[in-house]
Amino acid sequence: MLTTNLDQIHKAAREGYAIPAINTQGGNYDIIMSICKAADELQSPIILAHYVSTGAYSGNDWFVAVAKWCANKVSVPISIHLDHGDGFPICMEALKLGFSSVMIDGSTMPIKENAALTQKVVEVAQCFGVPVEAEIGELQRLDNGIVQENKNVADPEQVKQFLSMCTPDTLAIGIGNAHGYYKGKPDIKLDVLREVRKFTDIPLVLHGCTGMDEGIVKEAIGLGVAKINFGTEIRYKYVQHYEEALRNLDHQGHSWKLSQYASNALCEDVKNIIRLSGSEGKA
Numbered sequence: 001m002l003t004t005n006l007d008q009i010h011k012a013a014r015e016g017y018a019i020p021a022i023n024t025q026g027g028n029y030d031i032i033m034s035i036c037k038a039a040d041e042l043q044s045p046i047i048l049a050h051y052v053s054t055g056a057y058s059g060n061d062w063f064v065a066v067a068k069w070c071a072n073k074v075s076v077p078i079s080i081h082l083d084h085g086d087g088f089p090i091c092m093e094a095l096k097l098g099f100s101s102v103m104i105d106g107s108t109m110p111i112k113e114n115a116a117l118t119q120k121v122v123e124v125a126q127c128f129g130v131p132v133e134a135e136i137g138e139l140q141r142l143d144n145g146i147v148q149e150n151k152n153v154a155d156p157e158q159v160k161q162f163l164s165m166c167t168p169d170t171l172a173i174g175i176g177n178a179h180g181y182y183k184g185k186p187d188i189k190l191d192v193l194r195e196v197r198k199f200t201d202i203p204l205v206l207h208g209c210t211g212m213d214e215g216i217v218k219e220a221i222g223l224g225v226a227k228i229n230f231g232t233e234i235r236y237k238y239v240q241h242y243e244e245a246l247r248n249l250d251h252q253g254h255s256w257k258l259s260q261y262a263s264n265a266l267c268e269d270v271k272n273i274i275r276l277s278g279s280e281g282k283a
Contacts, residue, residue: 017278021047023231027063038270115165137174177208
């Protein structure tokens with residue numbers, strides 16, 4: 001069932017687990033349905049995440065339509081989330097289209113500008129009853145693990161300053177994490193989360209979880225991370241399963257057979273993410 005995720009995220013923060021937010025590749029039915037089925041089978045809340053860049057092929061409205069349809073086929077709480085909205089206009093478009101959660105990412109801006117933009121989005125989103133995620137400490141995007149890993153770790157004092165100027169519902173903080181596959185072991189600065197926890201109880205968000213050590217993810221959840229994001233792993237796993245179907249399945253040219261195989265296999269990968277997050281049975 002379609003919901004906003006705010007009550008679920010606050011519950012997760014109180015009870016020490018996280019809700020997975022999984023990128024859907026712009027409204028890919030196979031991926032969205034696998035996420036919804038996995039969440040339903042494990043009775044977990046879940047977040048269907050959408051990057052505008054991956055929605056360029058099918059349209060942001062397509063994503064909303066497919067996500068709502070799939071969400072209403074299962075009984076667990078499912079929210080549809082704009083991930084890394086890079087400006088006020090796209091956040092407004094998302095609200096009008098029916099997203100039930102939005103992220104405004106002003107992390108490339110100076111603190112005051114980021115806070116001002118965040119608050120501008122918050123004030124409108126509140127009229128829609130939609131929660132807002134903000135970010136401080138820009139995450140680098142890795143290309144096949146060959147780019148130097150992100151060194152932009154947020155300063156807790158800047159986080160405090162940021163939160164004194166705006167009121168997002170959740171906050172993603174750069175702690176050495178990055179999007180894409182890591183080259184080697186990432187240097188994740190959990191001490192930043194410990195320091196932030198001393199002055200705020202806002203639910204935290206961890207991006208760039210693909211390839212991150214599971215122990216680090218679990219420790220971060222223990223420090224107040226109530227939403228964890230996965231994208232790279234899901235898109236690569238989906239292509240891998242589709243390739244397996246092409247090689248091994250007697251598909252006779254039926255694309256739905258290939259899609260069904262890939263979606264069913266991906267469902268198991270999503271279940272592993274749910275178990276890592278600790279959200280199984282929390283719906």
